[in-house]
Each structure stands twice: as structure tokens, then as C-alpha cells.
Amino acid sequence: MNFASDNVWGVAEPVMAALRDANEGAAGAYGGDDLTRDLEVRFGEIFECDVSMYLVPTGTAANALAAAAYCPPYGMLFCHDESHIYFDECGASEFYTGGAKLMPIASDGGIIDPDVFADIVKIHMTNPGHCSTPAMFSLTQATEFGRVYAPGQIAALTAIARDNGLATHMDGARFANALVSVGCSPAEMTWKAGIDALSFGATKNGVMGADALLFFDGKPHEGLASRLMRGGLLMSKSRFLAAQLIAYLADNLWLDLAKQANGTAKKLADGLSRSNCARLVWPVSANEIFAVLPVDRHEKLKAAGAIYHPWMTAGPSREKATGADEILVRLVTSPSTPENSVDEFLAILAG
Ligand SMILES: Cc1ncc(COP(=O)(O)O)c(C=O)c1O
Numbered sequence: 001m002n003f004a005s006d007n008v009w010g011v012a013e014p015v016m017a018a019l020r021d022a023n024e025g026a027a028g029a030y031g032g033d034d035l036t037r038d039l040e041v042r043f044g045e046i047f048e049c050d051v052s053m054y055l056v057p058t059g060t061a062a063n064a065l066a067a068a069a070y071c072p073p074y075g076m077l078f079c080h081d082e083s084h085i086y087f088d089e090c091g092a093s094e095f096y097t098g099g100a101k102l103m104p105i106a107s108d109g110g111i112i113d114p115d116v117f118a119d120i121v122k123i124h125m126t127n128p129g130h131c132s133t134p135a136m137f138s139l140t141q142a143t144e145f146g147r148v149y150a151p152g153q154i155a156a157l158t159a160i161a162r163d164n165g166l167a168t169h170m171d172g173a174r175f176a177n178a179l180v181s182v183g184c185s186p187a188e189m190t191w192k193a194g195i196d197a198l199s200f201g202a203t204k205n206g207v208m209g210a211d212a213l214l215f216f217d218g219k220p221h222e223g224l225a226s227r228l229m230r231g232g233l234l235m236s237k238s239r240f241l242a243a244q245l246i247a248y249l250a251d252n253l254w255l256d257l258a259k260q261a262n263g264t265a266k267k268l269a270d271g272l273s274r275s276n277c278a279r280l281v282w283p284v285s286a287n288e289i290f291a292v293l294p295v296d297r298h299e300k301l302k303a304a305g306a307i308y309h310p311w312m313t314a315g316p317s318r319e320k321a322t323g324a325d326e327i328l329v330r331l332v333t334s335p336s337t338p339e340n341s342v343d344e345f346l347a348i349l350a351g
Pocket residue numbers: 057058059060061063084085140143144171173174203
């Protein structure tokens with residue numbers, strides 16, 4: 001019964017096989033190999049546009065490099081108040097931009113209200129040269145709370161960003177989970193909705209360790225390759241990153257894996273809703289569940305070996321969360337989460 005994170009599970013077999021295949025013979029180093037070239041073409045096909053691609057070992061690196069591409073040291077990056085980029089990356093974006101300011105926006109489970117965003121941008125436009133210069137907007141899809149934006153909601157936010165001269169970024173650490181949940185195309189979810197750059201996550205969805213920073217804006221982003229090297233992020237044997245992602249994208253594996261993880265989350269969420277003792281804080285749209293449990297059931301689950309994280313959340317979301325003798329917890333599923341661990345969890349919860 002491990003619902004701690006999608007990071008705790010292993011690697012999908014086709015990805016492992018692709019790593020073994022890539023292990024044959026010699027290939028160009030530092031991205032100068034055929035697999036890397038093929039992958040960039042494949043991303044272009046999947047997103048139906050020209051894409052420029054930077055392979056990275058972590059989602060944090062993708063986010064921070066995107067920030068570096070768009071935000072000068074005196075710039076401001078708007079993101080939601082509990083976003084990974086703001087809360088969980090140890091200042092990587094501040095570091096890679098050379099000191100840009102991250103401006104948190106109040107959200108409901110990571111979903112930003114366009115009116116709130118428009119107001120906060122306006123406030124920071126009023127004192128140029130004194131206030132950090134608004135330069136970039138980042139949203140997370142699926143959010144850190146398992147919620148998803150429809151393309152129209154994304155477009156409403158990116159329109160405000162564009163009207164104010166901001167570049168737009170999507171943290172897609174769980175992009176596939178969001179995509180299969182919404183049921184649109186990768187293009188509709190991103191550049192057609194006004195997104196300039198995407199941190200394309202794969203590691204949480206069955207890859208060993210390979211994410212991609214994708215640009216749809218057609219700009220050269222001079223210096224980004226140097227930043228990759230300077231940051232120690234340019235892998236010499238980067239063919240192994242490309243091999244993982246080629247296998248991930250082949251035969252719709254990435255979408256099948258995400259459907260599996262989301263399906264398991266739905267099963268667990270449905271069971272929690274029916275349990276008469278747990279309640280969901282937000283609708284479950286992807287592979288993360290935030291639920292309020294009675295403390296005594298939580299202790300029973302823990303004693304039975306269930307692994308998951310108690311959660312803290314700030315801002316307006318808090319009122320939705322815990323009462324006395326209750327605890328807010330996060331439960332995450334992955335493509336490898338065994339179905340019977342959901343049954344076991346629900347049986348213990350039911351007492
Ligand atoms: C929404 C989101 N973005 C980015 C990341 C960063 O990924 P990594 O741990 O690979 O740096 C995570 C990791 O949990 C995440 O949840």
C-alpha cells in the first residue's frame with residue numbers, strides 16, 4: 001500500500017528495454033547522437049509544430065532553465081502559491097535566472113483565477129524600474145493538487161500574460177496525466193492555448209529519469225545550451241535520456257501509462273467518497289488525491305503499513321481541509337501501483 005509518490009515506483013518495461021538497446025555500440029556524446037535527433041522530430045510530430053528540445057534529468061532542471069530563458073535577473077515570474085517551482089525547488093529558478101523574483105498567486109488547488117492573475121500583474125506594472133519587471137508566467141498541469149485546466153482556462157490565463165508581455169510556461173511534470181484526463185491533443189493543451197514552453201515530465205510516469213524542456217515559440221534562446229553545461233546538466237551519454245523518451249512516446253505508451261495511473265486514482269477516490277468517513281478536498285482528475293481522514297483511521301492505516309504523506313496546505317485551500325480529529329493526506333498513484341493495494345487500503349479504512 002504505497003501511495004507516497006509516483007516517484008517511488010520503477011520503470012516501465014519498454015523503457016528499460018530501450019535503455020538496454022541503446023547500450024549497444026558507440027554513439028555521439030552530449031546530444032550529438034541519432035536518438036536525440038529522432039526524439040526532437042518525434043516531439044514535433046506529437047505537438048504538430050516545430051519544437052526545440054533540451055533534455056534534462058529532472059523536472060526541476062526543466063523549470064529552472066525555462067525561467068532562465070525568459071526571466072532576467074531583475075525580472076518577475078508569476079506562479080501559483082503552492083507550485084513546485086515556488087515551494088519545492090530550493091530556489092532553483094531564482095538561482096538559474098541570477099536572482100529573478102518569484103511572485104506567488106493565490107490559487108485553489110493550484111488552479112489560478114484569471115481575475116486574480118490580472119490584478120496581481122497590473123499591480124506590478126505600476127512602478128517600472130523599481131518593481132521587478134514582470135517577465136514570465138508559469139502554471140502547472142496537472143497541478144500539484146491533482147487538478148487539471150481545460151485548454152480554454154489555460155488560454156484565458158495566457159491571454160492576460162501575453163497582453164502584458166509575459167512569456168508563458170507550463171510545468172508538465174504530470175503532463176500525460178492531465179492530457180488523458182482532459183482528452184485533448186498535446187498541441188491544444190500547450191501552444192494552441194498560448195503556452196511558449198513546456199517542462200515535459202516523464203519520470204513520474206514510468207521513465208527512469210528523463211524530462212524535456214520544449215519550446216514552441218520559435219525563438220533561438222541563445223545561451224541555454226551553455227547554461228545546461230554550466231549547470232552540470234548536460235549529460236555526456238545523453239543518448240540514454242533520448243532512448244527513454246523515444247520508448248515512452250512510442251505506441252502511445254505514455255498515454256496508456258497515464259490512463260492506468262489515473263484509473264487507479266479514480267478507483268481509490270471513488271472508494272474514499274463511498275466510505276462515509278473520508279472526504280475528497282478537490283475533484284480527482286489525474287493521479288493525485290487529497291483526502292481528509294479521521295485521525296483514528298489514519299493511525300490504523302499507518303499501523304497496517306500504508307505509506308502516504310500527511311499534507312499541509314496554505315492559503316484559501318486550508319478552510320476546505322481539516323477539522324478537529326481529522327488529517328489531510330496526499331495519496332498518489334502510478335502506472336505500477338497494484339490494484340489490490342487500493343482494495344486493501346479501502347478495506348482497512350472501512351474498519
Ligand atoms: C509539479 C512538479 N513539478 C516539478 C517537479 C520536479 O521534478 P524533479 O523531482 O524531477 O525535479 C515535481 C516533482 O515532484 C512536481 O511535482
